[in-house]
Amino acid sequence: MGKERSGNVLFAIAIVALVVSAGLIAVKEAPTEDDSTLENWVVGAGDNLTYGVTGYRDRAVVAGTAYANYTIVNITEQGSMVGGMFSTDLGNWSGDWASILGDPLLGSNLGEASIRTDFGTKHITRYVSYHAYPDVNVSDFITVYAGVESRVIYRVNISGPSFFLDAELRTSTITGLEHMDLNATGGEEVDALRPDEGELSTIYSSGGGWSVGLWDLPSGTWFNCSLEGNGSRFYFITEDNMGRMEHGSIFEYDPVMSVLDPPGTRSAVLEGGLYMVVTDSTAAEGESRDWFFLDYPS
Numbered sequence: 001m002g003k004e005r006s007g008n009v010l011f012a013i014a015i016v017a018l019v020v021s022a023g024l025i026a027v028k029e030a031p032t033e034d035d036s037t038l039e040n041w042v043v044g045a046g047d048n049l050t051y052g053v054t055g056y057r058d059r060a061v062v063a064g065t066a067y068a069n070y071t072i073v074n075i076t077e078q079g080s081m082v083g084g085m086f087s088t089d090l091g092n093w094s095g096d097w098a099s100i101l102g103d104p105l106l107g108s109n110l111g112e113a114s115i116r117t118d119f120g121t122k123h124i125t126r127y128v129s130y131h132a133y134p135d136v137n138v139s140d141f142i143t144v145y146a147g148v149e150s151r152v153i154y155r156v157n158i159s160g161p162s163f164f165l166d167a168e169l170r171t172s173t174i175t176g177l178e179h180m181d182l183n184a185t186g187g188e189e190v191d192a193l194r195p196d197e198g199e200l201s202t203i204y205s206s207g208g209g210w211s212v213g214l215w216d217l218p219s220g221t222w223f224n225c226s227l228e229g230n231g232s233r234f235y236f237i238t239e240d241n242m243g244r245m246e247h248g249s250i251f252e253y254d255p256v257m258s259v260l261d262p263p264g265t266r267s268a269v270l271e272g273g274l275y276m277v278v279t280d281s282t283a284a285e286g287e288s289r290d291w292f293f294l295d296y297p298s
Helices: 097-101 239-246
Strands: 018-020 023-028 049-059 060-076 077-088 108-117 120-133 136-147 152-158 164-174 198-204 210-217 222-228 233-238 265-268 271-279 290-293
Touching: 018 136, 018 198, 018 222, 060 097, 060 164, 077 265, 097 152, 097 265, 108 136, 120 210, 120 239, 120 271, 136 239, 152 239, 222 233, 239 271, 271 290
Parallel strands: none
Antiparallel strands: 018 023, 023 077, 049 060, 049 164, 060 077, 108 120, 120 136, 136 152, 152 164, 198 290, 210 271, 222 265, 222 290, 233 271
């Protein structure tokens, strides 16, 4: 279903951003696979983007605005630096908008699609990710829709523990945006891993953040997971879970295969498809550890 990659590199560890009084500065110290793509980003220092946000929280309708005022945009072959004022009037229960709007390539690539926007029908690339905000006890599943040509973020969908939000780009200082992202490129593949068979394990320090893997697994895969560590959590998110969250569900996961109160072990023969595996140790008390075992059908 996606491109296959072998190897024992299992997770992309979440990038920790520096928060300063002037806003967010997210620094990538080394070039990544997406850096060449980010060079196409038409957003520049001084650009302002405004998003209308609608959704629900605890079954009550909510609405607000999110703001992205970019003061630093520096994209080079060695990495990237993006800074500015990123905020919303909804409150901190909705997550960290600085980390969301400060990076158009947030997460793993789920391929191209087309969406309707205030600037016309746009061809976009969908990026999915998991983010944890321990200060406000919020965990989000995020889908970012970035233009295939401009990399402008036209839409953001956020599924939290008791809410769903849809942020749509309403105004922009970018000249000629209505003429961008009109044609599909057809050149982007789903950014999914197929890890090697056998055992994989990671140790996390106290409050060590979170790790995310987007896997493309064949039908009949035997999967076993064990998690140890007080306060850690393991979320096993299926393709169906991701689809429902993208289209309006609160944060969801497979309750049978997830471990929310370790120690615990889960195992199953999988139907196949895309899976997101998340180990969140942001609230861990002391060291925690996960083990995975994969056995593919012959």
